[in-house]
Amino acid sequence: MKNEVLDNLDKLGSCARDDFKNVTDSKKLDELRTKYLGRKSALTDILKKVKEVKQEDRAEVGKRANEVKAGIESLVETATKTIENQKLEKNLKEDWKDVTAPGVRPQRGSLHPITQLMQKTEDIFVNMGFEVEMPYEIDDDYHNFESVNIPKGHPARDAWDTFWTEDKNVLITHTSSMQNRVMKNKKPPIRIIVPGKCFRNEATDARHEHTFYQVEGIYVDKGITMTDMLGTLKTYFEAFFEKDIDVKFIPDYFPFVEPGGQIALTCVLCDGKGCKVCKGSGWLEILGCGMIHPKVLEMAGIDSTSYTGFAWGFGLERLIMLKHNINDIRLFHKGDLRFIKQFN
């Protein structure tokens, strides 16, 4: 009897060792635990037989039975740990989160179309070697008018409907208000653009706003000519509209430039074929410009006998309207989300 029981215990032990080698999930582990340690297990059956073993052999058989039981329990324990580790590793691989990684900022809104295209404009000119300077939104009479050759009482003042503050300062009517400062503070070669908000005291309609953005440009050095101006502006317009564009100079009057004029571009809507927007001409008059008046150079302390320069000023909204086919300038400041969201 003793040998039979010992034999069965050994067989059970080696059987268990084989079985536990293949445990890969907790369901299988539960099955084996019941099979080897449960109430109806082979071990229970064998233990029942210990009573039938002779008195003097019982201690030996009982000891072996306990060893086999402890062996199986440790197999269960090892398998449990292995399965837990495997689960952990799988989670780490699949659900990996680096808590030290920088967060992803949720997108809340987007830049206003004016901001977007102002940035594009600045990038284009910066790539051509221009610096960017911001204007004062409220400035004095001298900088907005007198320093650009529009003395008090000059009839040209009527061309700029002006908002005056009570202390006789000006909500700048154009970014030319920075021409004098920029030329005074820098030494040639001077290449500056001044993007900024301007104000005009006039009735609004689809093409006119009391508040709008201008981009002024100033280039002063020895030997600067009109050709440089046309080339600079053509380069800008081609980069802005992302297509080939022709420019031409149409004489016009501004007190601070001589000769002064307008730049006209190939109509970007019909590519010069003639349409409603360009009134069939194929051209769009888009900005004021010219060679800086010698008086304006001198007022800024630049010797007009050795230096020349050009300046321009254009309204940014007009360009955005052409680029995106927008028919009313008032949309820009209306705060209508249906409009704004189209530029996300």
Ligand code: PHE
């Ligand atoms: N300041 C002018 C305007 O507001 C534009 C301009 C700038 C014209 C520079 C010539 C030279 O209309």
